[in-house]
Amino acid sequence: MAVQDTDLMAPLRDARARTLALLDGLDGEALMGPRLSIVNPLLWEIGHLAWFHEHFVLRGLDGRPPLRADADSLYDSASVPHATRWDLPLPTLDGTLAYMEQVQDALAARIAGREPTPDETYLYRLTGLHEDMHAEAFTYTRQTLGQPRPRFAAPSPDEAGPLPGDVTVGGGILRLGAEREATRFVFDNEKWAHPVEIAPFRIARAPVTNAEFSAFVEDGGYRDPRHWDADGRAWLTESGATHPAYWRRGSAGWEVRIFERHEPLKPHRPVIHVNWHEARAWCRWAGRRLPSEAEWEAAALAERASDGSLGGTKRTYPWGEAAPDTRRANLDGAWLGTVDVAACPDGDSPWGCRQMMGNVWEWTESAFLPFPGFAPDAYREYSEPSFGTRKVLRGGAWATRARMVTGMYRNFFGPDRRDVFAGFRTVAL
Structure with missing residues (x-):
């Protein structure tokens, strides 16, 4: 046809x-x-x-x-x-x-x-x-830039609350990346799937929330050098940061600027506009760590075998093959902002992780590097110049277009970037 x-x-x-x-x-x-x-x-x-x-x-x-x-x-x-x-x-x-x-x-x-x-x-x-x-x-x-909120926003959904706890992801072999027979559009840095051995791990069901991150701020997390590595301390000194971007103290508690307006910080929304250094500092304070991108992809997409190990197949999206919708993921700028971490109940992964697509990009521990056998596609400047200088983010954010992102899409930004729509979820030590 x-x-x-x-x-x-x-x-x-x-x-x-x-x-x-x-x-x-x-x-x-x-x-x-x-x-x-x-x-x-x-x-x-x-x-x-x-x-x-x-x-x-x-x-x-x-x-x-x-x-x-x-x-x-x-x-x-x-x-x-x-x-x-x-x-x-x-x-x-x-x-x-x-x-x-x-x-x-x-x-x-x-x-x-x-x-x-x-x-x-x-x-x-x-x-x-x-x-x-x-x-x-x-x-x-x-x-x-604090410019006005775009005019196409729909009303935000009702509060859905927190989603605490971890799930156990079994160990095994994950084929990280896109398979050669994929019929969807595949970006050059996703090519091609290759085996990675993963040990069992426990990962949070949801991203870190504003309430969880504000506890770190209130505990002096930005002032305590024990939570920051050398690069993180250098960024902290240069930036003078004492809390996430766009936060301020209001008369009734923390407020956050969303476009041109300050609003009360919603406790069960994922923390957003934090960089890789801030995410890792929170992890040290909490006794946690960031997932590798292979662990992230396993938790998001790998089928679960009957014995609890990684199955031999992956989904395109955490919930399966059906196209994203608002019951599964907060994408496409539908509400022009984040939703509570317990929202989108039909979007869980095979292991029980929610919102591994949409709401916030999630920092991983991994450096942005080529997969084995990488070769640039027609847009040669897309990936190759950034290898080794940026960190991998996965999953898409509320502003990401649904047709662009799958569970294998690799985003990449410098570890100091706070302006992008990034948060994080964590793994138990």
């Missing part, structure tokens, strides 16, 4: 609709923002999206000349240094939106009414998922 143009274009159009929704309500000054190392000027970033589509599909597949003569000098992230992006002669917002529309119309026209080749299918999916990644970045940029 031929793949119609809507099969490839529908996700691209949906991704673009989310991009435009995240632009909504921002004026000219907000489209540039302050010069920070952890954000891009939004006006540059949306133009980069159009360039990425054009570069890999229209120019990469068809050899077309660029639609803008200055596109590479403006928007090629591999060659335009981050610090210079505020100084570029960028088009106006109207001019940038026109460029984005021109590229997307050309993408639709070239694929209409015919069956795409495997290379076309791969690149259309890649460019759509790339825009999904930037949509999450746009969202945490709005949070970083």
